[in-house]
Amino acid sequence: MEFSTEFDARIGQGDVTLTERDVVLLRAIDDHGSINAAASALGRSYSRAQQRIVELETAFGDLVERKRGGSGGGGSRLTDRARDLLSRYDRLRAEFSGVAETAETVLRGRIVERDGELATVETPAGAVRALVPEADGEDVRLTLRADAVTLQDPSRSPDPDRTSARNRLEGTVRTVDAGEAVALVTVDVGDEVSVSALVTVASVEKLNLHRGTTVVASFKATATRGVPSA
Structure with missing residues (x-):
C-alpha cells in the first residue's frame, strides 16, 4: 500500500x-x-x-x-x-x-553530522537527512513541502538502502482534509511533531486512509531544506 x-x-x-x-x-x-x-x-x-x-x-x-x-x-x-x-x-x-504551496512541514533540530551540503539533523521526530548550506551554528530549521512526502504501509515500506527516499518517519494519521481532488494528510510522528503529505482523494478512498492509520512518511534528503534557526 x-x-x-x-x-x-x-x-x-x-x-x-x-x-x-x-x-x-x-x-x-x-x-x-x-x-x-x-x-x-x-x-x-x-x-x-x-x-x-x-x-x-x-x-x-x-x-x-x-x-x-x-x-x-x-x-x-x-x-x-x-x-x-x-x-x-x-x-x-x-x-x-x-x-x-501552502502545506509545509517545519522541523527544528541540531546538526550531528555533515557531508558537504548534506547534513544529518537530529529532530524530536528522529534523525533527518537534509540539504543544509554551510553556516555558523548547528541549530537549524528544516522545511519540507507536502508534495515531496510519500506515505507507505510500514509492512511494505522498502529498505532505506533500496530507495532514494532515505528519510523515514513512522507515525499515525491525525487528520485527512479532503478537497475535490486532493487531500492533505497530517501524520503524527511523535513528540508533538507532525508531517504533512498530499495525496489524491481517490487514493484516500481506495486505501481507506483515516485517523489512526499507521504509516511511514518517507522523503528525499534533497527535498528537505535547512536554514540556521533564528
Whole structure:
C-alpha cells in the first residue's frame, strides 16, 4: 500500500491513466488539427500517438473526432468529452498547486553530522537527512513541502538502502482534509511533531486512509531544506 505524493496530476479510469504527457498530446491535436501534425510537432511517433489515443478512448470514451481526407483534406478535432476531461485535469492541477504551496512541514533540530551540503539533523521526530548550506551554528530549521512526502504501509515500506527516499518517519494519521481532488494528510510522528503529505482523494478512498492509520512518511534528503534557526 503506497500513497505517492511526488505529484504528477493523473486521472485514472480502470487500468488506464491520463497523465500530463497525454494532456500535452491532446492539446497539440487541438492546436494542429490532426494526430499526425501533433505527433510531428511534439517529436513523437505517429503510430504510438495514435495507439495512445485508442487506449485513452477505450477508458474514457471518444476523445478525438477523425475526418478522412478528401477534397477538403482530413484532420482531427477534440470532442466535448475530451475538453471536459482536460478541464478536470486543469482543476486537479490547480487544486494541487494551491495546497502544495501552502502545506509545509517545519522541523527544528541540531546538526550531528555533515557531508558537504548534506547534513544529518537530529529532530524530536528522529534523525533527518537534509540539504543544509554551510553556516555558523548547528541549530537549524528544516522545511519540507507536502508534495515531496510519500506515505507507505510500514509492512511494505522498502529498505532505506533500496530507495532514494532515505528519510523515514513512522507515525499515525491525525487528520485527512479532503478537497475535490486532493487531500492533505497530517501524520503524527511523535513528540508533538507532525508531517504533512498530499495525496489524491481517490487514493484516500481506495486505501481507506483515516485517523489512526499507521504509516511511514518517507522523503528525499534533497527535498528537505535547512536554514540556521533564528
